[in-house]
Amino acid sequence: MMHYLSYDFVQNALIAGSIAAALGAVVGYFVIIRNVGFAAHALAHIGFTGATGAILFGLTPLQGMLVMSSLAGATMGISGNRFHRSELAIGMVLSISLGLGTLFLSLYQGFAGEATAILFGNIFGVSHTQVMETVLLSTLSLLLLALFSRRLLFVSIQPDLAESRGLSLTFLSTAFMIILAISVALVSQVVGTLLVFTLLIGPAGIATRLSHTFWRTILLSLFIGIVSVWSGILLACFTNQPPSFWITSILFCLYILTELKVKLFESV
Amino acid sequence: MALLSFQNVGIRFGSREIIHHFSAEIEEGEFIGIFGPNGVGKSTLMRAILGLCPIQKGSIDLFGENPGKMNRFIGYLPQSQSLLGTTTLSARALVAAVHHGEQWGVPWLSSKDSYQVERALELSEARDYADIPFSLLSGGEKKRVMLAQALIDEPKLLILDEPLASLDPKNQMLLVQRIRDIQEETGLTILFIAHDVNPLLGAMTRVMYMAEGNVALGSTQEIITNESLSALYGMNIHVLRAEGRVFIVNAESNIDETTCSHV
Numbered sequence: 077m078m079h080y081l082s083y084d085f086v087q088n089a090l091i092a093g094s095i096a097a098a099l100g101a102v103v104g105y106f107v108i109i110r111n112v113g114f115a116a117h118a119l120a121h122i123g124f125t126g127a128t129g130a131i132l133f134g135l136t137p138l139q140g141m142l143v144m145s146s147l148a149g150a151t152m153g154i155s156g157n158r159f160h161r162s163e164l165a166i167g168m169v170l171s172i173s174l175g176l177g178t179l180f181l182s183l184y185q186g187f188a189g190e191a192t193a194i195l196f197g198n199i200f201g202v203s204h205t206q207v208m209e210t211v212l213l214s215t216l217s218l219l220l221l222a223l224f225s226r227r228l229l230f231v232s233i234q235p236d237l238a239e240s241r242g243l244s245l246t247f248l249s250t251a252f253m254i255i256l257a258i259s260v261a262l263v264s265q266v267v268g269t270l271l272v273f274t275l276l277i278g279p280a281g282i283a284t285r286l287s288h289t290f291w292r293t294i295l296l297s298l299f300i301g302i303v304s305v306w307s308g309i310l311l312a313c314f315t316n317q318p319p320s321f322w323i324t325s326i327l328f329c330l331y332i333l334t335e336l337k338v339k340l341f342e343s344v
Numbered sequence: 345m346a347l348l349s350f351q352n353v354g355i356r357f358g359s360r361e362i363i364h365h366f367s368a369e370i371e372e373g374e375f376i377g378i379f380g381p382n383g384v385g386k387s388t389l390m391r392a393i394l395g396l397c398p399i400q401k402g403s404i405d406l407f408g409e410n411p412g413k414m415n416r417f418i419g420y421l422p423q424s425q426s427l428l429g430t431t432t433l434s435a436r437a438l439v440a441a442v443h444h445g446e447q448w449g450v451p452w453l454s455s456k457d458s459y460q461v462e463r464a465l466e467l468s469e470a471r472d473y474a475d476i477p478f479s480l481l482s483g484g485e486k487k488r489v490m491l492a493q494a495l496i497d498e499p500k501l502l503i504l505d506e507p508l509a510s511l512d513p514k515n516q517m518l519l520v521q522r523i524r525d526i527q528e529e530t531g532l533t534i535l536f537i538a539h540d541v542n543p544l545l546g547a548m549t550r551v552m553y554m555a556e557g558n559v560a561l562g563s564t565q566e567i568i569t570n571e572s573l574s575a576l577y578g579m580n581i582h583v584l585r586a587e588g589r590v591f592i593v594n595a596e597s598n599i600d601e602t603t604c605s606h607v
Contacts, residue, residue, distance in 0.1 A: 109431060222450050230445025233431060233438060234493060236422035240394045240415050241446040288434035288477050290441065290451055 080313040089199040089309050089319070092210045096266045097275055097301035099214040102221060103259040104280030105297055106252060110232045113277055114163060115152055115253070118170045119260045120272035122148040125177035127194045127269075131184050137194055138209060141261040141269075148173075149257030153250030197268030197320040199309065210262050217255050217262075228252055229290065266305065267320045274320070275301055278327035282334045300330065345408060347372045347501065347533050348393065352402035355385065355392055362388050365402065366559040368552075370535075372500075375527060376561070377544040378537045380554035386537045387423055389554070390503050393535075394418065407500070419499030421490050423506045423537075435481065435489040436474040439464055442493045460496060467526050468492040484515035488522075495526070502527075504536045508543060516543040523547070541568065542589050568592070 080086050107116050123145035130140025148169070181191055193201060202210075221228070231238040231248050239245055263275045279301035280293075287293040308323030315322075346369035355362040362385030370376060378386050391397035393404060395412020407414040431438065440453055440461045453461065465471045470488040473481060478489060487507050494502060504523070508516045524547045527534055538544055541551070541564075551567040553560045555576040560567050567573075568590055573581040580595040 109433070111430065223448060226445060226447055226449055226451040229441045229451050233433070234422070234442055234445075236424060237420050237442060237493065238445060239396055240418065240420045242412070242415065243446055284432045288432055288475070289437045290433070293433075 080310065084204075085200050085202075086309065086313060088202050088204060088207050090306060092202045092207045093199055093266050093305040093309055093319075094302050095210050095214045096263045097279070097305040098298055099217060099259045100263045100275035101279045101283075101297040101301035102218060102294060103256055104276040104278075104301075105283070105294055106221075106225075106228060106232065107256065107276060108280050108284055109229070110252070112253075112256070113273075114166055116256055116260060116276055117273060118166045118173075119145045119149055119152075119253075119257050120264055120269040121170050121177075122173040123257070123261050123264060124191075124194055124269040125173045125180065128177045128180035128184075128191055132180060137190060138206065138261060138265065141194075141264060142213075142258060144173075145257035145261050146254050149253035150250055153253035154246060193268070194264065195268050195270050196318065197264070197266055197271060199266045199319050200312075202265060206265065210265065213258055214262055217258050220251070221255055224248065224251065267323055271320050271324055274324045274327055275305070278324075278331065279304065282327070282330050285334050285338055300327075304330070346370060346405075347374075347407065349405045350402065351405070353392070353399055353404060354401040355388060355397065356400050357385065357388055357397075361557050363554075363559055364557040367402075368559075368561045370533065372533055373527075373531055374549045375524070375534045375547055376536065376550050376552050377541065377548040378535060378552045378554070379539075379541055384554045384556075386554055387505055389559075390420075390505055390535065390537065393503065394420065416497065417500040419494035419497065419502040419532075421487075421494040421502075421504045421507055423509070425486070425490070430479055432477045432479060434475050435470055435478055435485075435492075436461060436465065438478055438489060439470075439474075439492045439496055443496045460498075464492040464496040467495050467529070469522055483510050484512075484519065487511065487515075487519055491519075491523070498530075499532065501533045501535070504534065506537050506539065508538050508540070513543075516540075520544060520547055545588075545590070 107113055123141035126140035126142070126144025127137035128140070129144070130137050133140070135143070227243055228248055231243055231245055235245055259276065260272055263272050267274045280297040282300055283293045283297035287296050304323050304326045307326050308319045311322040312319035348370040350366050350368050353363060353366045380386055388397055392399050393406060393411055394415055395410070404411050407417060433441070440457070441451060443453065443457055443461060462471070465474050468488045468491040470485065470492050473485055478486065481489065491507065494504070507519060511519065520543050523534065523536070526532065536544060545564065548564065550561060551564050553567050553573065553576060556578055558576045560572055560576055568583055570581060570583050573583060573592060582593045582595040584591040584593060
């Protein structure tokens with residue numbers, strides 16, 4: 077195993093994967109308690125359109141994803157609960173985004189291979205520059221989230237009470253949706269836009285089933301996310317199967333085991 | 345000085361006039377039951393007190409200040425359970441999450457904060473199930489946890505928006521009794537919105553009744569009468585009393601849901 081760790085592309089994958097997993101684990105916790113899973117899913121697909129369109133505007137796919145999904149996230153946040161918890165509105169925006177994505181792909185045929193990598197992830201293809209981008213943006217996002225996590229938790233569980241204490245629901249919602257959009261773009265680099273749920277919902281979702289306090293859930297979510305990514309990357313090295321497959325499989329197995337444990341506990 | 349005073353207050357909600365004009369004073373330590381048909385504006389009036397809903401005329405003074413400025417002294421139990429219903433956080437974590445929830449930074453609790461969380465859970469008698477996920481609690485237990493959230497920052501005024509909704513009569517009685525005990529222990533002023541006047545009969549110092557844009561505030565004997573309620577509704581209302589309970593009936597037709605189901 078050790079000789080795999082000496083390869084640059086494996087090291088890059090482990091660093092970028094760990095950072096993205098940590099970001100997904102923490103942001104994912106708020107996605108779950110705020111019940112905005114579908115919005116997170118939509119942001120990933122909107123980000124895909126940004127990535128495919130980026131080449132037409134001279135940007136990198138990550139930059140295109142960040143711009144497009146951040147704009148969409150901010151719009152969702154500003155328009156409030158009516159939009160980002162409305163399945164119809166999100167579904168329609170999702171449709172037009174994917175439509176635009178296919179248009180951009182048809183306009184620049186040479187992008188098809190890279191588009192597949194964006195959809196399904198290509199963690200072994202992450203460059204040193206991308207690792208640095210991921211570290212920088214993830215750290216920035218986590219610091220911002222830490223700055224207002226107390227307020228965000230408050231408005232997420234008791235918005236009426238929080239509003240009565242002078243908190244702006246729109247501001248906090250918008251700030252969170254922008255952080256979510258950045259997280260979606262970064263996590264997409266690891267597992268692809270189609271599998272963003274894997275790191276954004278999987279670890280946090282499993283953790284919320286097993287723990288019922290804020291800090292324990294966050295720590296458990298971090299542990300599950302990082303261990304899943306490391307295991308997935310190393311298994312991919314051994315088996316030559318895609319890391320996305322292994323990461324999703326590991327998390328799915330953990331989810332099944334968690335549900336069995338919870339059901340067993342509830343029936344006792 | 346009154347804790348809360350209304351001077352010729354008029355409130356509109358969109359194109360609808362919720363309150364024409366209302367003047368009254370509420371003293372410290374009072375327990376006011378607030379009643380009226382659905383959609384009459386009870387919650388809107390509470391939001392106006394909190395500074396969350398603008399008033400079109402007059403003024404509201406709370407602790408001698410305009411609404412919104414002294415909200416740190418108000419405990420609020422909103423009508424909506426919002427996202428609480430599906431949360432897997434424990435009751436204790438939910439109470440801790442609202443403690444100084446308006447501050448920046450991470451939700452870290454000092455030992456003093458933890459003590460206050462325990463105190464709020466104890467006051468609302470929710471400590472026995474404080475480690476159970478909120479979504480697994482019964483309706484009555486959930487209301488106790490929400491009450492603890494409202495009490496956590498040691499408020500002077502407690503606004504309770506329909507805490508008895510969807511509770512059975514026994515749990516309604518137990519919750520009102522607990523709130524009454526808390527008031528005796530802490531000297532809180534309480535504004536309690538309810539659909540049914542009967543569970544609050546022994547607890548209220550005064551009744552606020554809202555109907556058709558009119559608001560009346562007075563003792564139960566003054567407000568829950570044929571004359572007073574008929575004047576409020578602008579129609580003939582009968583108040584019936586039987587076995588210590590009160591029933592309000594629209595005398596101009598059969599029993600009307602909007603005017604009598606709440607009493």
